[in-house]
Amino acid sequence: MKKIGFLSFGHWSPSAHSAARSASDVLLQSIELAVAAEELGADGAYFRVHHFARQLASPxxxxxxxxxKTSRIEIGAGVIDMRYENPLYMAESAGAAxxxxxxxxxxxVSRGSPEQVIDGWxxxxxxxxxxxxxADMGRRHAEVFLNVLKGEGFAEPSPRPMFPNPPGLLRIEPYSAGLRDRIxxxxxxxxxxxxxAKQGMNLQSSTLKKDETGEPFHVQQAKQIRLYRDAWREAGHARTPRVSVSRSIxxxxxxxxxxxxxxxDGDDQVGIIDNMRAIFGRSYAAEPDKLVDELKADEAIAEADTLLLTVPNQLGVAYNAHVIEAIVKHVAPALAWR
Structure with missing residues (x-):
């Protein structure tokens, strides 16, 4: 069994060929697509975060x-660039949401992607x-954020507060129990x-990875997932971690x-991104029966418990709902994901 969600980059363009021509369009359509995906039986609605771009920014x-607007579907980001974040204000916003x-x-969350501007943070x-x-700064911000989400008091209360305080040190409010395990x-x-894994975070692995062995993308990604799970066990965490991979299917x-x-194109691509030799995973596009055979051979999808389908949001809500429905209802059952 796998959870299946979608991942939107939230592009908009004033082009006549785009169904999302403004920031307002893409925000409202993102809400509509999440509602539609829930009705279709999908498990997650995830959104990329990019600053200084015509894409979704503050999540x-x-x-x-x-x-x-929804009641069941998981709601997430993939990923928030922690170089740009005040961890305490982020904890307030995340707790409220x-x-x-x-x-x-x-x-x-992560160190983030290549940027639109120089040192945008x-x-x-x-x-x-x-x-x-x-990158170190981004990881430091992440560690502070994780610590705050534990809900422990750390701030000395004022002797003359505007409102009565509970006893002891104060924590960030609002606090949402359990959110720490969902980072x-x-x-x-x-x-x-x-x-x-050592930090006790779940793992998101996308369609891009550092090319560390020269092997096919899905093979390298599967090895990454196994290393992560080994490190999780060695760290002695009590809960079972979750792992997601993204695919264009x-x-x-x-x-x-x-x-x-x-x-x-059905082949992996290799290139240089942020001075790193990276391998980009292939896209899958075929009739459902052929798609099932191709996806069976993807080792990383087999290792993951969650699959995020990247959607072409500029094609509009109705078409993207069709893309999600085709996988959830016609492909996933044949692969025993449902």
Missing amino acids: FPLLAAIGA DLIAGGRLQLG RHFGFSPADGESD WWGSASNETAVWA FAIMNDEDRAYFGRS
Whole structure:
């Protein structure tokens, strides 16, 4: 059994060919798609976070709105760039959104992606400490965030508060119990996957990974997941961790699907991103029976408990609901995911 959700990059463009032509369009359509996905039986609605871009940026208003409009589906991010985040303010926002959603938030965080601007986090008021890289700063922010989510008091109360305080040190409010166990780390390397396991975070692994062995993408990703689980066991955490992988998967059900994705490239790609040799996982696009055979051979999907389907949000809510439905109802059952 696997949980199946969607992952949207939230692109918008004023192009006449786009169904999402403004920020308002993409935000409102994201809510509509989450509602539709829940009705179709999908398990998760996840959204990428990119600053200084025509994409979704601050996630918590959107996640809270989806939480208020849905009742069952998991709601998450994949991923929030921690270089840009004030961990305490983020804990307040996350706690509020999780309470609105009834404890359904699944937050992916990470060091982040290549940026639209030079050192964009500096514009948000953050700079690495002496001897730190920006990646180090992102991990430090993540550690503070995780610590605050434990709900323990740490701030000395004022002797003359505006409102009466409970006894002892004060914690960040609102506090949402259980959210600490629903934080995921988006990892592009084996090393950071092991670090995430030690920190007690779930693992998100996307369609991009550091090329560490030259093997096919899904093989490298499966090895990353196994290393993560080994490190989790060695750390002695009490709960069972969750692991998600992202894939571009399109079942060719009609002529429209064939026009969009009938010529999709079925090979991994290798390139340089952020001075790192990276391997990009292939897309899957075929008739359902052929798709089932191809997906059976994907080792990383087999290792993961959660699959996030990347959706082309600029094609509109109705088409993306069709994409999700085709996988949930026509492909997943044949693979025993449902």
